[in-house]
Every structure is written in structure tokens, then in C-alpha cells.
Amino acid sequence: MVQSVARAIEILRVLGTAARGAGVTEVAERIGVAKPTAHALLRTLEAGQLVAQDSETGKYRLGPALLELGNAYLETHELRVRSVAWADGLANRVGEAVWVGVLSGDHVLVVHHAFRPEGAVQILEVGAVIPWHTCALGKAIVAHLPEADRAALSRAPLAALTGATRTAPSALAEELEGVRATGYAVEDGEAAIGDAGIAAPVFDHTGEVVGAIGAIGPVERLLAEETRHGLAVAVRETARHLSRDLGAGRPATRRWVAAAS
Amino acid sequence: MVQSVARAIEILRVLGTAARGAGVTEVAERIGVAKPTAHALLRTLEAGQLVAQDSETGKYRLGPALLELGNAYLETHELRVRSVAWADGLANRVGEAVWVGVLSGDHVLVVHHAFRPEGAVQILEVGAVIPWHTCALGKAIVAHLPEADRAALSRAPLAALTGATRTAPSALAEELEGVRATGYAVEDGEAAIGDAGIAAPVFDHTGEVVGAIGAIGPVERLLAEETRHGLAVAVRETARHLSRDLGAGRPATRRWVAAAS
DNA sequence: TGGGAGGTTCAGTATTGCCGAACGGTGTTT
């Protein structure tokens, strides 16, 4: 482990959460180093355009190179690249916005967002992060993780974002069991009031979950009795096709192939 | 300057250009360090999720945290935040896609993309980078940079992306003069054949250029004699309003206010 | 005009990161 690099990464995290930027002194305090140390690290990051210094206030903020690197991450991301066509198709088929997400720590990271076909103004959510237990994507992924990983994630303290958020490990374990049985996960206002989601897991050629794909929208449209089932089927089918694209099929996931063909 | 951090940043750059990821040995060679050194740096970056290791091939690629940080950069970016509403308005007014960009080194970085209103499938270009001299956004920005910066950028070797790309410093200097005179810049198939752009500079409260906003689309629609002028006016007006939003007005940029009001 | 806060520079010290050599695994060649 390289100490200075670890500290530099901490600095990026600090600047990412400090909306208006942060000064050398503040950064030094937050990461627990002397002021000149923080300064040297910041200058190095600045040279690489990972942070930028406000010419007036002297405060530091995140830099443009991060956006470039984030974009490069997306372009080299196997799941994301393959999912674009499938996500657009699904969005057109069900008439809702579609998200593709991966697990990053204990959060879900949205790596693709296909807009709702006849949508008005919609904001792009690529790059957004959501606690795994509050969204359908997260539950679909975690339900299919190896036992050990799943247990670790369920043990950690789970925040309640709305009154509907489930935080009890036992209730979640039960719900994940249901996800494995039906092949899809549902969220009903657990991350934001009124928003719902239906998502299914995506596997790669080793048979491990690599992410999930799902539809997002208002509770009224997504979870209405008459549409809900059809939507779940469409999402699940798309997830299977996408998994096949990624090479899933033979070893641990034969059942998917059998069901899809 | 912290050596190890600078090297870590180099590694990110290397991984960003290596489409299929890179191994320890390759990374070590590219940045000119011993194999164990590269390994230690990679492990540290991996702990911070800035890179991820492929569990099978052992190769390293960029990690999800970069997308999160890139997103955080966008959300704290003054110009980007303020431009969202103006860009959408402009896109609706002129019926074309609208980009907002900033200068990052000698490239333009797209920080916002408003889709064309009645557009079919459009891919999102946020995070994309384009050489400054091949796009309208870049020319609009560079034309209004301080003399010294402008000279430095024009001196550097300029790549030709299409047959229409202007690379001669003298021709560019003349064009930039024209940009300053008219208040907007034009691109005609200089980055990609058939694509055109019209952009105007955006200033902040200090009177310095911070970026540019412009319309993008096929040459036939954008540069047709009958629409071209109206489009230029709309773009320029939007840029002025956006500049005012950022506090531009009194000191060095009085002329903009006078013209706009 | 004085005080204080914040960003920046400097020089010394020992902590820390770097390298050479060696290990274990995998895929390829002979």
C-alpha cells in the first residue's frame, strides 16, 4: 500500500463531498495530515487535472480529468457497452426509463440510463449512486451474490431513506430469497417516495452477477396490478438476453439458457 | 510534487487508453518503473476503487469510483449547473442538440449535452474530449483566452482529423480574429465529416472565458444559408444570458451587457 | 494599522516507497 496515493484518493473523496470546494487547511484536517503535506498532494493532483484550484478563493475542487476518466471507464466497461442496445429496446417496449447498474461497495452505481420514449424533461442519472438495499437494481444484484458477500452487506448498518425502506436484516434476507425465486426484484418507494423499480440480475460467462437492469418510474404506473407482471417478464427476459451476450450460458447458469430459448 | 501520486495518475491515464485493460508488467513498462512498484500503486488504487482487477485475466482496468467522482465534478461545476436550463431552452428553440464545453488542456471537454427535441436515438456525449481547433466550442473559447494562452495553444502541433481541419497557425489566428469580431465560432466538418457546429463563449464574473455553448448537427441543417444566421444569433444570445447568470457584466465585459440588453 | 486566517515555501529527518531477486501459477511450445 502506498501511503501518499491512499491519501490522495482520500482527498478526492473529500472534495467530492464538499460542494463548494475545500481549502488546504480544511483538507489537511479532514484526512489528518499536516498542511504542507496536503498542499503537496493537492498540487500533484492539480498537475494531473484531477483537481482544480479556484483562481480567486484559492480553494480546491475536483478537476475535469475525472470526467474524462469516468467516461473512459464507461467505454471500457463490458456490461455497459453491451447493455446499451438492450436497454434502449426495453425502454421502448415498456415505455419507461431503464437503468443499468453495478455494485460499487455497498452502493449501486448507475452505468447506463435509457430515457423513457415519450418523456418530457428527464435528467440523466449516469454516475449516480444508491444504497443497495433501497433499489431494485441493488436487491437483484445482492440476491445473487455468493453467500459470504451477501451476509457481509446485510450485516452492515442500513440507512432508511424513506418510511418504506426495509432495514431489518431478517426482512431483507426473506425478500432476497423471493428475488431468487422469481428472478426479479421490486422497489416500492424505498429510495424516494413515489418512485418504484423492477430489476433483474445480469450474469457473465463465469456465472457470477456483474450487475442488473431494470425499469424505473412512478409507483402508479410501474406497480399497477395490470401492468406489473408484464413489466417483470420483459425486464427478466432482457436481463437474460444481456447475460447471454456476455457469455453466460453453460456452467452455473444453464437454467437461464433453458428458460430463455 | 509527490512522485508516487504523479505515477498513480499516469497509471490511470494508461488504463484509460488501454481498451482491454493492462497487466502489471505492461503498466510498469509504460510508466517506466519496476514491476513491484507498479503493483503497489495498482493495489492502492484498487483499494480506492479507482481501478478494478479482472478476476480471471489478472489485468487491471479503470474502476467505478472514477464515474462517481466524474459525476461529483459535474455537480459541483458552476458552469455546468447553471447551463442546464439554458441549454435545454436553446435546444428547443433551434431544434438541434446543444453542447456545453470547457477547455481541459488542449482539448474541449463536453460537460453538458441537451438532446435535440424530436431526435431519434442519440448518444450522450458528456465526458467526450475533442481537440480545441476542430470544434466550434474550442474555437469560441480559445479566441477569448488571454493572448499568451492562445499563442501557446496555437503553437502546439495541431492534428488534422478530416480534410477540412485547419492546422496552419496563421489561418487559425485569422479565424479566431473573426470569432472575436462576430461573437461566435463555426465548425464545418473539421472534427468529423458532415458534422457542423456553431458556438459562443461564456464568461464568468471576472470577465474570463470559462467555457462555451453551441449547437451541433449535420452540415446541411446547421449551415444552410437561410437558417445559419438565426442560429448564430440564438446561440450568442444564450451564451450572453448564461454569462450574466455567472455574474459577468460589469468590469471587462461591459460590451456584452450593452449588446444583450 | 494591527491582527488573524489561509495558502505557500523551506530545510531536516526518518519514514516510506522503491527496486532486485525469487516464488507459484498458467498457458504454450517442443
Added chain:
DNA sequence: AAACACCGTTCGGCAATACTGAACCTCCCA
């Protein structure tokens, strides 16, 4: 089938390198 070559990884010792305390400068505020 055995030997080879390649790659990611680990270890230990040396010294280069990065961290710290103290001081400087500038700007802002009282």
C-alpha cells in the same frame, strides 16, 4: 508430457522520498 516462458505476486534491505514544524506572504477584516 516435460520444459519453458510469461505473468502476477511476495519479500527484505537500502536510500530516496515524502512528511512535518516553523516561518513567510498576502489578503481580509476590525
